[in-house]
Amino acid sequence: MGIFSGQKIQVLTYHNRIELIPIKPMEQMKGSLKGICTDVDRDDDRV
Numbered sequence: 001m002g003i004f005s006g007q008k009i010q011v012l013t014y015h016n017r018i019e020l021i022p023i024k025p026m027e028q029m030k031g032s033l034k035g036i037c038t039d040v041d042r043d044d045d046r047v
Helices: none
Strands: 009-014 017-022
């Protein structure tokens, strides 16, 4: 599962199951979304 002793996890309930999501430090997440498209269609009244 990739979970080790002392690691912080987030517990979510989704439908009829429990999901355990490991919380990773931001330093480890840097660059994980490289190449993602950040274009967002906005309403005309938004800046």
